[in-house]
Amino acid sequence: MSGTLSPLAPKSYPELPALEGVRFATAAAGIKYKGRTDVLLVALDEGTEVGGVFTTSKCPSAPVDWCRANLAAGKARALMVNSGNANAFTGRKGRETVEASAAYVATALGVPAGEVFLASTGVIGEPLQPQKFEGVLGELSARLAPAPWIDAARAIMTTDTFPKVVTATVDLGGVPVTINGMAKGAGMIAPDMATMLSFIFTDAPLAAPVLQDLISKGARQSFNSITVDSDTSTSDTLLLFATGKAAGRGAPRIADPADPRLAAFRAALEGLLLDLAKMVVRDGEGARKFIEVNVTGAVDNASAKRIAFSIANSPLVKTAVAGEDANWGRVVMAVGKAGEPADRDRLAIYFGGIRVAVEGERDPDYSEDAASAAMRKDEIVIRADIGLGEGRATVWTCDLTKDYVAINGDYRS
């Protein structure tokens, strides 16, 4: 397993401000490794509301089922996240573990168990002992504090090589409100699977249906537009919590997702989600290149997105980028296999803004030197213009390197 900092890591991390109504603490519960921080407890003041989206897997983990059920009421008083064990594919024991874990949190904080949210990442198929949480909850609830957020982001990491945090302050009805977010990405806990977890917190007074609308739409162009290796975790979880405390400073309560006062908040949230999603890609296993795939000219946006994912998930495209090769033939191949309307004689392919193919053949003006220079950069933009309509989509991915194979295949050697 690689512990080396990703070459695509950010140069610095923002300092996240305290958020009224949010306190947290981390601890080492010894879930998989001794002496490693592996539990995050977040206490949320009364009145906190919540929205969320989850993995599309047909075999979700027990914590995902638990969160989905609790989301119906839209109220949240606590979030507990652990790394080291995903509590996925653990059968009846898994359900018992989430019930017991939520009960421990409820007792420790004096909140209803139905308002406790849980997320787990790490080994799957291994029973997770809820007693591990019981042992640290006293300590955690005694140490709850509004900072430092970077510690919270570190506690949920698995083989991520850097913590992922974002923040923004934005106007809501004339009052500044704050959004803080964190994520963990596609790192492996040998011998098991990657998971994306992300938690966003705000002091804005937003009703649960508004939060659900914000997070469902916000995920589309961010976490639902990235791929590392085309595989989907059983545990992906994205939650948005709003304490509403900014109401005390005069911020208006928003109960309608169509309220025009929400525009700036929505835009800021979407920007933060995109930043976090891109960080997940930048920390993709073995990643050396960050790839943006733009598809234009498809018959509609949905078609463009399917073509973009076909390109972004193609092992041949991803290995070509790893080899710094402007291999437009593989992009054509990936467009062709997407199954979406396409006409090879109308396709144009660009690498880093350089058009390498047009109207069904190599661009006669194409400079291999210029394309090669573009491919040597850390960040590569591939564009495929389908030439049929106005549909467009952008997705992000990383290259496929020998390190990916080593991280995911070598842990027995």
Added chain:
Amino acid sequence: MSGTLSPLAPKSYPELPALEGVRFATAAAGIKYKGRTDVLLVALDEGTEVGGVFTTSKCPSAPVDWCRANLAAGKARALMVNSGNANAFTGRKGRETVEASAAYVATALGVPAGEVFLASTGVIGEPLQPQKFEGVLGELSARLAPAPWIDAARAIMTTDTFPKVVTATVDLGGVPVTINGMAKGAGMIAPDMATMLSFIFTDAPLAAPVLQDLISKGARQSFNSITVDSDTSTSDTLLLFATGKAAGRGAPRIADPADPRLAAFRAALEGLLLDLAKMVVRDGEGARKFIEVNVTGAVDNASAKRIAFSIANSPLVKTAVAGEDANWGRVVMAVGKAGEPADRDRLAIYFGGIRVAVEGERDPDYSEDAASAAMRKDEIVIRADIGLGEGRATVWTCDLTKDYVAINGDYRS
């Protein structure tokens, strides 16, 4: 690029008998490399009929378009195959090249151009000069002979590490008829793409609609049930030619695909197609393990096949096999992401016949030693029982190794 013989290569190659009505020759036309055999010409006697299936890519190569158009009449007098250049994504020039190439063959052999079939594999996006064929067609047509078939199979190789040939003799209405076949697999011509080509020849007197039925159905459980890396070539071509010469020895002409006398032929053909398809997987880029994925208990066979391909195409499953790890969690993940009906609490997962997970959790009787021993073999069988119905499917793939990344990403270094 790796030139090392695949560790999964067969220990020996069958010697294919001459087939009445089929003569061929190979030559070095210098299409991409000097001094390398890169053209195969097959002359087919009058009366030969043909069926075929092609890539599902929406951006097929010019030769694929050409063959599809000629297939309508069902007659064939020649097949010319070249390696080194796929004549794909070459625009108007590509169409001109197939027309000129077919015309050269037609002139050399004195046959109609509409009965000439063409296949090309190799670099894409580069114009293919039909004059290269003109230069060798005189020599080729002078040297036509009924053997040795292994030379023909070698001429169509790109980075395949071994030639792929099969043969069978089977009863048709009381008369023995012969089927000979060859394929090339997923090898790369740097800097471009993999292609699967396969050509099957028989002396049986089978009408074109029968051939089309045989090859369409035969492809389903063979070439359409394999995957190396989930990428699909623009040039995949599978053709079945029948010279009908066995009629002279008393074999009945079959004009109805439902004719019961066809049963043994169909079974033999399907066996040969499966053998060739498995050889393609065994020669997959960087392959060290041959993987059979069996899905049982799905709601229907189509659902089972989609789940099987989700497992077979999962980079995390394939790297786990490369690492000799019985990582059933990744198999669960791949079942879950397939989007097909599944219930994690009914799933059972087997590696090499050893049940490692059952009813939503690790099998309590599972022996890690036994599973590890199974994973150290060259051939791995993964079975996922979905537990919902009677649907079943089998697909074949190979592991994902660092060599795959090297072959496809390293050619510039």
